Amino acid sequence: MPITSVEKDLDALTMTVTADFAASRQRLWEAYTDPRQIERFWGPAEWPATFTRHDVFVGGRSSYFMTGPDGERSSGFWEFLAVDEGRLFEVRDGFADADGEENTDMPSMRMTFLFEDIANGSRLVTTTRFGSLNQLEQLIEMGMEEGMKSAMGQIDAVLADLQSFAAGRGTELQVLSDTQIRVTRIIRGTVEQVWGAHHEPDLMKQWLLGPDGWTMPVCEVATEVGETYRYEWEPESGHDGERFGFVGEMLESDPPRRSVVTEQMIGIDGSTTNELTLTPRNDGKTLLSIVTTYPNAEVRDIVLATGMVDGMESSYARLETVLR
Numbered sequence: 001m002p003i004t005s006v007e008k009d010l011d012a013l014t015m016t017v018t019a020d021f022a023a024s025r026q027r028l029w030e031a032y033t034d035p036r037q038i039e040r041f042w043g044p045a046e047w048p049a050t051f052t053r054h055d056v057f058v059g060g061r062s063s064y065f066m067t068g069p070d071g072e073r074s075s076g077f078w079e080f081l082a083v084d085e086g087r088l089f090e091v092r093d094g095f096a097d098a099d100g101e102e103n104t105d106m107p108s109m110r111m112t113f114l115f116e117d118i119a120n121g122s123r124l125v126t127t128t129r130f131g132s133l134n135q136l137e138q139l140i141e142m143g144m145e146e147g148m149k150s151a152m153g154q155i156d157a158v159l160a161d162l163q164s165f166a167a168g169r170g171t172e173l174q175v176l177s178d179t180q181i182r183v184t185r186i187i188r189g190t191v192e193q194v195w196g197a198h199h200e201p202d203l204m205k206q207w208l209l210g211p212d213g214w215t216m217p218v219c220e221v222a223t224e225v226g227e228t229y230r231y232e233w234e235p236e237s238g239h240d241g242e243r244f245g246f247v248g249e250m251l252e253s254d255p256p257r258r259s260v261v262t263e264q265m266i267g268i269d270g271s272t273t274n275e276l277t278l279t280p281r282n283d284g285k286t287l288l289s290i291v292t293t294y295p296n297a298e299v300r301d302i303v304l305a306t307g308m309v310d311g312m313e314s315s316y317a318r319l320e321t322v323l324r
Contacts, residue, residue: 003152006145013130015145018123019152023159025115025122026282029086030165031158032113033279034287036174036184037165039064041154044147047074050176052100052291055277057257058083062091063100075100081110085280088114093128107135171313173304178297183290183309185316189323191278194286195256197319198276199223204231207319210311213239222250222261229261248274270295272303288316 002019009016021028031037035054042049047066054062062078075098078091094108102108107130114125126148130136171185187194197203201219209216210233218232232245245266252260257278264271272292279287294300 002156003149006149008136008140010133010136013133013136015128015130015136015140017126017128017148017152019126019155020118020121020123021155021159022121025117026086027159028122028124028155029115030281031155032089034165035182035289036172037158040158041151042066044143044150045154046150047147052176052180052182053275053277054279054289055254055258056080056083056089056279057254059254060258063096065096073098075103077102078111086115088112107131107138109135109139171309171316173309175300176291179294179300181292181294181300181304183292183312185288185313186281187286187288187316187323188284188320189286190284191280191286192256193323194278194288194319197323198259199255203322207322208315209233209318211314214241218245222248223253225250225253230266232266270299272299 002021003017004020005016005018007016008014031041033054033056035051038054039049039051042051042064043066047068049064049066051062051064058080060080062080063075064077065073065075067073075096076094077096077100078093080089080091082088082090090110090112092108093111095103095106097103109131110129112127112129114127116123116125128144130139166186169186171183174182174184176182189197197207199221201221204219204221205216208231213236214233215236216231216233218230220230222229226249228247228249230245230247232243234243235241246263247266248262248264248271250259250261251273252258259276261274262271263274272294275291277289277291279289281287294303
């Protein structure tokens with residue numbers, strides 16, 4: 001068990017949990033800021049978490065749900081109040097309803113995660129600040145302390161698993177629910193470079209092409225909320241295929257970390273929502289995460305069967321060449 005101490009201060013209305021790990025501070029930071037990793041340990045072992053959003057920047061938000069042994073769900077959220085890259089982040093932590101909105105019938109609290117170097121690895125000091133003594137007692141009674149101990153007990157296995165989260169693994173798909181998927185990839189390029197490559201037409205035409213043999217004659221980009229975009233592709237001479245494209249609207253934009261757009265194939269009814277999040281990694285790399293929400297499971301499966309992920313990997317591999 002990595003936890004070395006749990007201290008409750010009833011006067012300051014705080015609970016502080018200290019845990020030591022035989023991994024570098026940067027590795028521990030990555031475990032908490034990568035949705036694929038944090039969902040392996042956030043919450044008790046019997047209630048595994050699924051993160052449908054994880055935006056580690058000031059003003060960002062995380063949304064997650066934990067699934068119990070009998071299929072029941074408990075949902076929560078974080079609002080990021082402060083972020084010092086690699087060293088600290090502070091969130092407002094609260095409960096959410098089935099739609100992911102805040103459950104105001106339950107208390108929220110402030111949590112600070114402090115990452116420190118120690119002689120043989122790293123230390124995480126998690127301080128929870130409660131709004132009142134009643135809140136502190138209520139949440140402790142609900143099992144908050146036991147839940148944190150169970151979560152901390154799972155982190156070592158995630159930290160040791162370097163291979164699953166390393167650069168060079170290519171584009172990966174995770175099915176989050178009947179209507180949502182998450183696609184992730186480590187891109188060799190900074191957050192600013194990867195953001196620009198998704199929003200500058202001249203760059204997009206160089207890499208956003210899918211398999212070899214296609215061109216992008218139409219690249220009308222949306223850069224502000226409310227603007228629309230239009231992308232069209234066609235095969236080069238001598239290659240099979242028919243011209244196709246997508247249109248959509250920019251719903252959210254927080255450069256250079258997050259954007260949300262709708263996406264509809266030209267000539268086909270129905271649309272999806274794509275949430276792009278870029279998270280900096282060590283050595284000038286970027287974790288790219290796209291959460292796509294479909295109208296239903298049938299549409300999700302039809303799209304995945306087209307080889308979408310393989311096409312995305314071809315594009316991202318090309319993007320790394322362009323950025324170099």
